[in-house]
Amino acid sequence: MPGYFISFEGGEGVGKSTQIARLAAALRAEGREVVVTFEPGGTELGHAVRSILLTPGNHVTARAEALLYAADRAHHVETVIEPALAAGKVVICDRYADSTFAYQGAGRALDPAAVRSVMEFAVAGRWPDLTLLLDADPRVGLRRARGDGAGDRIEAEGLEFHDAVRRGFLDLAAAEPERFAVVDASHSLDEVTMQVLRAVGERLL
Numbered sequence: 548m549p550g551y552f553i554s555f556e557g558g559e560g561v562g563k564s565t566q567i568a569r570l571a572a573a574l575r576a577e578g579r580e581v582v583v584t585f586e587p588g589g590t591e592l593g594h595a596v597r598s599i600l601l602t603p604g605n606h607v608t609a610r611a612e613a614l615l616y617a618a619d620r621a622h623h624v625e626t627v628i629e630p631a632l633a634a635g636k637v638v639i640c641d642r643y644a645d646s647t648f649a650y651q652g653a654g655r656a657l658d659p660a661a662v663r664s665v666m667e668f669a670v671a672g673r674w675p676d677l678t679l680l681l682d683a684d685p686r687v688g689l690r691r692a693r694g695d696g697a698g699d700r701i702e703a704e705g706l707e708f709h710d711a712v713r714r715g716f717l718d719l720a721a722a723e724p725e726r727f728a729v730v731d732a733s734h735s736l737d738e739v740t741m742q743v744l745r746a747v748g749e750r751l752l
């Protein structure tokens with residue numbers, strides 16, 4: 548069986564982890580081998596990069612931020628994602644290049660063409676077969692993601708930033724409707740799962 552690459556995207560606190568766990572279980576029940584991974588931080592190198600990126604108070608300029616996410620991704624795609632796909636597995640990745648387009652491109656207002664060329668270098672031709680965008684108002688998700696505190700370095704950004712990220716994701720989905728499935732993440736967990744399974748089932752099962 549050929550490998551299949553699914554990415555999950557969305558703003559803060561939209562419930563990606565729960566949906567990823569449920570999708571992985573459903574696919575395994577169908578007999579597929581599934582690798583669940585994430586960015587930033589899905590490798591040893593990525594773990595160190597993640598800590599630089601998310602530690603509150605770290606000063607990281609916007610271009611450096613984009614390049615650090617890109618470095619994490621380049622290493623992750625080559626050492627984790629490509630080998631799993633080559634072995635015929637389904638790879639489910641919590642965030643991928645669309646997060647950089649939305650957070651650094653739209654959120655930090657970096658030049659979209661420059662971000663795209665950095666992403667092309669980082670992913671070396673590997674784009675997801677399917678991207679599930681869990682969409683919700685950041686006013687709801689942020690509260691959940693931050694918990695009692697101010698959140699990590701990115702969560703601590705203001706609403707204007709997170710609104711721009713959300714718009715960025717929706718624009719990406721509109722530009723590539725065949726790759727994206729947009730799911731309204733404000734619905735119940737079970738309703739969201741049903742929509743996720745439907746989107747995957749239409750393409751994979």
Ligand code: TMP
Binds near residue numbers: 586616645647650702
């Ligand atoms: P996580 O909380 O889903 O693990 O993601 C970590 C944070 O990093 C989250 O706030 C989104 C942000 N992020 C970017 O800004 N650009 C990226 O390319 C990725 C992968 C994540």
